[in-house]
Amino acid sequence: MSKRGDMRRRRLLAAAASRFWHQGYGSTSLADIARDAEVPLGNVYYYFRTKQDIAAGVADIFVAETQTMLEEVAEAESDPRRRVISLLRRLSQSSRSRVEHGCPISLAVRDFKADAPQAASRAAQSFELLTGFIGRELQRTGSRPSVALAKAREIIVEWQGGISLAHALGDATVLAESFRRAEQRLLKV
Structure with missing residues (x-):
């Protein structure tokens, strides 16, 4: 994975961790995570399938x-x-x-x-x-x-x-x- 890709992956995980903590796993959507990480929703699937x-x-x-x-x-x-x-x-x-x-x-x-x-x-x-x-x-x-x-x-x-x-x-x-x-x-x- 490229340096830029690794950075996006880390941003997605940081956004997910924060959302899961503050509003719960079940209430967090992939769109929420993508928005918080400033990554287009379609790109999330490049880093995580689910x-x-x-x-x-x-x-x-x-x-x-x-x-x-x-x-x-x-x-x-x-x-x-x-x-x-x-x-x-x-x-x-x-x-x-x-x-x-x-x-x-x-x-x-x-x-x-x-x-x-x-x-x-x-x-x-x-x-x-x-x-x-x-x-x-x-x-x-x-x-x-x-x-x-x-x-x-x-x-x-x-x-x-x-x-x-x-x-x-x-x-x-x-x-x-x-x-x-x-x-x-x-x-x-």
């Missing part, structure tokens, strides 16, 4: 961004607890948008399930990556694997639950409290 293919591309972005974030955290910190705390702080940087719109990954997993189940599974891999990273880091502190995995899941549930409730109530304090509780749990490990 809306499900676009969903798969969006899911790939979520996974790639999660992997990149985890690599950056691992490079910046050597202490396992500090790595997890650094990760939580990175996640908290997007709190405002999460309070306004919810979590784009969890919404994609939910919305893709019926029409694009492979894309839903792929998007869910972001949560698996986060849970695995936290679990491995907690094992490095001396926790047994089963305890570390349970604690990692607890942290992800705390974060996602905080997003859900903060979004429902329109209250950023709820999400800030979730991050504080997650950090406090880490200090007890």
Whole structure:
């Protein structure tokens, strides 16, 4: 694919990710995505045969961004607890948008399930990556694997639950409290 074509493909995926997040997968048309990406509707089919293919591309972005974030955290910190705390702080940087719109990954997993189940599974891999990273880091502190995995899941549930409730109530304090509780749990490990 040419450089220009690659740029159009990325614009289409960015437009789709934004639309899916803000108005839902089912309510988003290919015409909406094309218009937002400033790509003629007929050209969308050159890059993606179906809306499900676009969903798969969006899911790939979520996974790639999660992997990149985890690599950056691992490079910046050597202490396992500090790595997890650094990760939580990175996640908290997007709190405002999460309070306004919810979590784009969890919404994609939910919305893709019926029409694009492979894309839903792929998007869910972001949560698996986060849970695995936290679990491995907690094992490095001396926790047994089963305890570390349970604690990692607890942290992800705390974060996602905080997003859900903060979004429902329109209250950023709820999400800030979730991050504080997650950090406090880490200090007890």
